[in-house]
Amino acid sequence: MRIQVVPVDAFATIASDTITHYFSAEQDVRICFTSGKTPTGTYAEMVRRHQAGEVNAGKVHAFTLDEYAGIAKTHPRSCFQSLSQHLYSGLEWPTHQLLTYDDSLSLSDAADAYERMVVEAGGFELSILGIGLNGHVGFNEPGTPFDSRTHVPKLAETTMQRAHAEGWDDAPTIGLTLGIGTLMESKHVMLMANGRHKADIIARIVNGDISEDIPATAFRDHPDSLLLLDEEAASRL
Ligand code: GLP
Numbered sequence: 702m703r704i705q706v707v708p709v710d711a712f713a714t715i716a717s718d719t720i721t722h723y724f725s726a727e728q729d730v731r732i733c734f735t736s737g738k739t740p741t742g743t744y745a746e747m748v749r750r751h752q753a754g755e756v757n758a759g760k761v762h763a764f765t766l767d768e769y770a771g772i773a774k775t776h777p778r779s780c781f782q783s784l785s786q787h788l789y790s791g792l793e794w795p796t797h798q799l800l801t802y803d804d805s806l807s808l809s810d811a812a813d814a815y816e817r818m819v820v821e822a823g824g825f826e827l828s829i830l831g832i833g834l835n836g837h838v839g840f841n842e843p844g845t846p847f848d849s850r851t852h853v854p855k856l857a858e859t860t861m862q863r864a865h866a867e868g869w870d871d872a873p874t875i876g877l878t879l880g881i882g883t884l885m886e887s888k889h890v891m892l893m894a895n896g897r898h899k900a901d902i903i904a905r906i907v908n909g910d911i912s913e914d915i916p917a918t919a920f921r922d923h924p925d926s927l928l929l930l931d932e933e934a935a936s937r938l
Contacts, residue, residue, distance in 0.1 A: 702892075702920055702921045702922075702923060702926045702927070702928055703926070703927045703928070704907065704927075704928045704930065704935075704938075705927060705928070705929050705930070706930045706931070706932060706935040706938075707929065707930070707931060707932070708931070708932055709895070709931045709932055709933060712742065712743070712893075712895050712929070712931040713742035713743045713745070713746045714746060715929065716740065716743040716746075716829075716891065716893055716929055717743050717746040717747050717750065719827075719891055719927070719929075720732070720743070720747055720827070720829065720891075721747070721750060721755075721756050723761075723826055723827045723889075724756045724757060724758055724760070724761060725756070725757070726760055726826070727760070728760065729760050729761075729762060730760050730761055730762070730826045730827070731761075731762045731764060731819075731822055731823070731824070731825050731826055732761055732762070732763055732764065732825060732826065732827045732828070732829065733764045733765075733766050733825045733827070733828040733829065733830075733879065733884070733887065734763055734764065734765065734766060734784055734788065734829050735766045735767075735829055735830050735831040735839070735893075736765070736766070736767075736780040736783040736784050736787075736831075737783075737831040739831040739832075739893050739894060739895055739896075740787075740829060740831065740893060741787050743893070744787040744788040744791075745787070745791075747788060747791075747792065748788065748791030748792060751791065751792050751793070752791075758792045758793075758794060758798075761794070761798060762798055762800060762822070763784075763788075763789060763794060763798055763799050763800065764800045764801070764819065764825065764879075765780055765781050765784060765799075765800070765801040765802070766780070766828075766830065766839045766878065766879055767780055767839035767840045767876055767877060767878035767879065768780045768781060768801065768802050768876060768877045768878075769872065769873040769876055769877075770808050770853060770873050770875040770876050770877050771808070771873050771875070772804070772873060773804050774801055774802070774804050778869055778872070781799075781801045785799075800815075800818065801815075802815050802877045803815070808853045808875070808877065809853060811877060812851045812852050812853050812877055813851070815851050815877070815879070816850050816851035816879075816880070816883060819851070819879065819883060820883075824883075824886045824887060824888070825884075825886075825887040825888065826887070826888050826889065827887065827888070827889050827890075827891065828884050828887040828889070828890045828891070829891050829893065830884070830890060830891070830892045830893065830917075830920075831892075831893055831894070832892060832893075832894045832899065832902065832903070832906070832917050833857075833859070833860060833863075833902075834859055834863070834898070834899070834902055835857055835859045835860070835902070835915075836902050836905065836906060836914075836915035836916055836917045836918070837857065837860065837916050837917075838881065838884065838892070838916045838917050838919075838920075839878035839879055839884070840854050840856060840860070840876035840877070840878035841854065841878055841880065841881050841916045842854055842855070842856065842857040842860065842916070843857060843913070843914050843915065843916060844913055844914065845880075845881060845913060845916055846881070846882075846913060847881050847882065847885070847913055847916075847919045848880075848881070848882040849880035849881050849882050849883075850880040850882055850883050851877070851878065851879050851880050851883055852877075852878065852880055853875055853876070853877055854875065854876055854878055855874060855875050856873070856874055856875060856876055861874065881916055881919050884920075885919060885920070885923055887923075888925060889925045889926070889927075890920055890923050890925070890926040890927070891926075891927050891929055892917060892920055892926065892927065892928045892929065893929045893930075894928070894929075894930050894931075894934040895930070895931040895933065895934050896931070896933050896934055897933040897934070897936060899933075899934040900933065900934055900935070900936045900937040901937060902915075902917075903928075903930060903934050903935060903937065903938065904937040904938055906918055906921075906928070907928070907938055908938070
């Protein structure tokens with residue numbers, strides 16, 4: 702895993718440069734996008750580049766990383782809606798370029814069908830991943846096996862606290878997520894973290910043992926992964 706530390710105000714531009722590189726592919730390209738606060742500045746920059754005619758998003762198939770279970774993808778707090786709001790609508794992607802969990806299926810069928818869709822498509826050229834305060838990636842919470850495929854996890858206490866702190870009192874207690882094993886098959890992985898509140902977990906990810914207790918450490922063994930940090934998230938390294 703390569704580690705790149707950048708100034709706070711350069712974070713969105715530098716992350717966008719990687720994404721732009723994949724947007725420029727001449728063939729269809731499959732990209733997994735995380736929701737969350739970490740990439741919102743980056744996604745705004747991608748929308749700006751699209752509006753300025755600087756990128757061509759026509760070859761991209763956009764896959765949602767994870768989702769709260771038991772809610773429709775149109776639910777205002779769904780990960781899909783968050784991605785639509787911050788990225789997909791600004792890029793004017795038609796619905797056939799947007800792939801996510803089928804909310805009309807049972808949860809385990811939705812996980813299995815999504816896993817099949819990803820694998821049969823050939824996996825991701827690029828996965829853009831955030832990191833939770835407990836080191837989770839997607840909804841792969843601490844203790845998730847590194848060879849996990851797309852599944853239906855119970856959400857960790859810290860993940861629930863975060864949803865409650867954001868005013869979502871009856872947030873689902875389970876989710877849907879691409880597995881660590883599924884994501885490890887991505888050709889390139891860009892893990893992103895910004896802000897001082899991520900500094901402790903980043904120090905553990907970089908300097909601690911590789912362990913299923915901290916899911917993001919799996920990517921230290923990925924052949925082409927980047928941990929992109931702003932100076933605040935890197936302040937305890
Ligand atoms: C959430 C999401 C993850 C996200 C992570 C970090 O629980 N399920 O996909 O990457 O937590 O979120 P944030 O970027 O807001 O810190």
